[in-house]
Amino acid sequence: MDAGTGVMLVVAPLFTYRLMGLSIEGVDSAFTRFIGAFVFSVGGLYLFAFREAVAGRRQSWNALWLATAWIRLWVGVVTLGLISAGGLEFAWISVPVSDLALAVYQWSSRERKDWGNDVY
DSSP: OHHHHHHHHHHOHHHHHHHTTOOOTTOOHHHHHHHHHHHHHHHHHHHHHHHHHHTTOHHHHHHHHHHHHHHHHHHHHHHHHHHHTTSSOGGGGHHHHHHHHHHHHHHHHSOOTTTTTTTO
């Protein structure tokens, strides 16, 4: 999901905003493309995590799973704060709702046994 959205924000930012139900008034396409690269990168981390899980590398999978949860937590908190302060329109609400829900799910579902032994 993130990888696809990221690519769309890079390739066609205004079209993607319209698909998301967001206003395109005053949208800075260059900045939106930068955000798209970040969104794509997070989606790419999920692909790496999947590869590690399939290969049976549990600790690497756990590290990637936790990293994406950490990113989602902060994106969700900051986006919710911006919406609450009027810095972003309410149409952005799907971002903090989905990011915070996924952060909680990922944090609670990570494997705890031998956590991080191959990371440090």
